[in-house]
Amino acid sequence: xxxxFNLIQKLPQNQLAVFSLYEIDGYTHKEISDLLDIxxxxxxxxxxxxxxxxxxxxxxxxxxY
Numbered sequence: 534x535x536x537x538f539n540l541i542q543k544l545p546q547n548q549l550a551v552f553s554l555y556e557i558d559g560y561t562h563k564e565i566s567d568l569l570d571i572x573x574x575x576x577x578x579x580x581x582x583x584x585x586x587x588x589x590x591x592x593x594x595x596x597x598y
Contacts, residue, residue: 540590548583551576 544552550569554560555576560568562576569576 536594537587537591540587540594543590544583544586548579548586551579552583552587555580 541549541552547569551565554565554568555562562573562580565571565576566573571579
């Protein structure tokens with residue numbers, strides 16, 4: 534859990550904001566778009582890219598152990 538939290542915190546600011554609001558706080562993409570003044574499609578894109586980045590980083594960390 535701590536490893537995942539640390540990896541999440543290393544995401545770029547925009548990806549971190551969308552990831553946190555959507556996955557942790559439970560906001561919808563519409564709500565996120567209103568809060569961050571971005572489009573709904575941009576919110577979905579940033580979430581997708583953030584998740585992909587996390588999967589890649591988790592995979593890389595597992596290879597080290």
